[in-house]
Every structure is written in C-alpha cells, then in structure tokens.
Amino acid sequence: MEEVLPEGKNFRLVEESELPEIIDFLGNFLPDSLKFHQTLKTFVNDRVWDFHFYVTKNWPEQAVILHFPGMTKTPNDKLYESFSVFCPGDQLENLELLETEDVLIDWTQPIYLNFTHARIMNKIEEFYAKIGTMEKLEGDFYGLVEPQLEETESELVVAEQGKMCQLKKEHAQIIHDLYPANHMECIEIFEKLIEKLPCYGVFSAQGDLAAWMVQSYYGAMFSMQTRPEYRRKGYGTILTKRLTKLVIERGYLPFVVIRPENDASLGLYAKLGFKKHFKTVRAILRPYEETGESQGGGGGGKEVEPQREIMNGDLEV
Structure with a gap:
C-alpha cells in the first residue's frame, strides 16, 4: 500500500x-x-x-x-x-x-x-x-438555489408498471460497466455509494434496470443514465426529483455538472429550479x-x- x-x-x-x-x-x-x-x-x-x-x-x-x-x-x-x-x-x-x-x-x-x-x-x-x-x-x-421540492404520490408510480427503488450492491456491476469513465472510478466505489448514499433506479415491468442516478462521494447527483430502449419515458425526471428530495433531507445542497451543449439536461434542471453558478x-x-x-x-x-x-x-x- x-x-x-x-x-x-x-x-x-x-x-x-x-x-x-x-x-x-x-x-x-x-x-x-x-x-x-x-x-x-x-x-x-x-x-x-x-x-x-x-x-x-x-x-x-x-x-x-x-x-x-x-x-x-x-x-x-x-x-x-x-x-x-x-x-x-x-x-x-x-x-x-x-x-x-x-x-x-x-x-x-x-x-x-x-x-x-x-x-x-x-x-x-x-x-x-x-x-x-x-x-x-x-x-x-448547476445547484438548487432554493431547495424546496415536493414529490407527489403519482410520481412514485412509474409509467408502464415500472418501479423505482433504492439500488442494491448487485446493481453496481452494470452501472460501472456503462459509466463513461469507468477506468477512472473503480467498481468498489459504486458498491459503497449504493450501500451508504441515495442511489435509485427505475426497473421495468420485467425487472430490468432501465435507468439510474446516484449521489456521489462529493455530494453531487451524478451518473444519471437511461438505457436507450427506455428513453423518452420521463425516467430521468422522476429519478432527479426523488434523488434531489433525498439529498436535501440528508443535509446536502443538490448540484450537477452539465456539458454546455446538453440541452436536454439543461432544460430538465432549469424546470426543477437549478441555477448555473460557475464553470x-x-x-x-x-x-x-x-x-x-x-x-x-x-x-x-x-x-x-x-x-x-x-x-x-x-x-x-
């Protein structure tokens, strides 16, 4: 060592x-x-x-x-x-x-x-x-300037009979495999994040992990990904609202880092009240x-x- x-x-x-x-x-x-x-x-x-x-x-x-x-x-x-x-x-x-x-x-x-x-x-x-x-x-x-997000019961029921719940350790492998910089963050860090911090996934009616988002070791909400076949179903919005609420409850200020050309993410977080602070x-x-x-x-x-x-x-x- x-x-x-x-x-x-x-x-x-x-x-x-x-x-x-x-x-x-x-x-x-x-x-x-x-x-x-x-x-x-x-x-x-x-x-x-x-x-x-x-x-x-x-x-x-x-x-x-x-x-x-x-x-x-x-x-x-x-x-x-x-x-x-x-x-x-x-x-x-x-x-x-x-x-x-x-x-x-x-x-x-x-x-x-x-x-x-x-x-x-x-x-x-x-x-x-x-x-x-x-x-x-x-x-x-981007950070949430005034962290006041309410989650309605309807948002907890995911479209097409899917379900949203806290991830488990066995999900770390697939998340790590699809993480864009997986050779810069080891699989063990994802296992520990899932064990200790809010890390949520949306599962299809067949039980497949369709989308996910985790709180990182530096407090950000990151690694939000949706498998291609499950996109355009609003899963990203649902996950973001849930994780933002939980991050606030844990005493953190929600924030994300977004590429300037990523209009989809910029639009989503703007609707939720996130404001750009710096580059x-x-x-x-x-x-x-x-x-x-x-x-x-x-x-x-x-x-x-x-x-x-x-x-x-x-x-x-």
Whole structure:
C-alpha cells in the first residue's frame, strides 16, 4: 500500500479532528466551494472512500486545500496521481504554493485533476504552460438555489408498471460497466455509494434496470443514465426529483455538472429550479517530456479516445 505522507513542501495532512472546522470554514465560500465542502461532509458522515486532505502550513491565512486522490482509480493507481483543489476566489495568488509543491505532486508525470473551479484551473494553467500541456473538459456547475421540492404520490408510480427503488450492491456491476469513465472510478466505489448514499433506479415491468442516478462521494447527483430502449419515458425526471428530495433531507445542497451543449439536461434542471453558478473543469496535465511508462504526449493519436472517456466521467449525459 502506498505510504500516506504527513506533509509536503507547502502542505500538511489534515487530522480527522480538524475536518468539522474546515467544513465550517469552506461554508463561507458557497457556492464556489460546494463540491469540496460536500466531499468533506460525505467523508465525515459516510466514509465512502479513504481520502486524504491537505491544507497549507499557514492555514487558514493561506486558504488552499487539496484532496487526494481526486478520483478513486487512475491509470497507475497511485494515491498522488490525481487530486482536486479549492482556493477562495480572492486568494488565488496563494496557488503559487501549488506550483512549488514538489513532494505531494510530481509535476514531471501526468496529473489528473478532478472537477475544479474554472478560475482555479486557469491559474494552474498559467504556471503549467512551461511544464506541459493541459487537456480540458468544461462543464457548467448547476445547484438548487432554493431547495424546496415536493414529490407527489403519482410520481412514485412509474409509467408502464415500472418501479423505482433504492439500488442494491448487485446493481453496481452494470452501472460501472456503462459509466463513461469507468477506468477512472473503480467498481468498489459504486458498491459503497449504493450501500451508504441515495442511489435509485427505475426497473421495468420485467425487472430490468432501465435507468439510474446516484449521489456521489462529493455530494453531487451524478451518473444519471437511461438505457436507450427506455428513453423518452420521463425516467430521468422522476429519478432527479426523488434523488434531489433525498439529498436535501440528508443535509446536502443538490448540484450537477452539465456539458454546455446538453440541452436536454439543461432544460430538465432549469424546470426543477437549478441555477448555473460557475464553470468547472476536469483536466489531464501532461509534461512535455514523459517517461516511457507515461501515457503518450500531448493527447494525440491513439490517446484521443481514452482521454475523451476520462474527461466525460461525471457530466450529465
């Protein structure tokens, strides 16, 4: 098992007893901090995965916080191969501590950054330009501004005698198989999400899993998918209403990340009261010179299709 480092050059590992205070601190920067804020909340409340959080050695005066690993599975399965970062919008100059961090982050190797506020990613791109290239996928961050959703009994009865209910562990395999970035999130994470968080599916009259949606380890509602043969039946709307209600009841603010061109999802969430807050970015950082074991250079040739799968991960489809 990879060693968990107690500190880096500019950051230190957070003790578990500090997490509630950090959650409160991040709450001052909503909605910009929402993804990070709820990652910490789900970690404290449900321990879905074994994550590690680092803050600056001068926290909170220099308020930069890191989350390793940013994804539960990476190409080389290394703890420090992927991460996510948050910094308040009026303190972006403190991201220079990230640039000079050479213990926790090996900038000479590919790095996988999970969804991060676009302002933060732009600052990272500024200093990374002299190190390598950045392949980005942008999405719009939508949250429910006034979480007041009521669910009628009629919505609990799904069309064509189908049923909606909490998923079970045995459903994780099919969900993982059809997840666009299944090589960036291991099947075990879906099993744990189903065990600990609201994860609902619509089942056909024949008992087939037709559509599903889960709450993620960072508090978002994601992985909403409907099998092609069951589309245009309103299952996505029904699942979204149910999961939104449950997420609110659990003390979270519902949010999703949507591709700007995804008109269907944009229309659905707009009807439910979700509002766009900011742009978020998932990125692969590739140094100009990579070792023979690294993944290709610059995202060309055969790298294009795997990169697309990695990047599309949690966006609504």
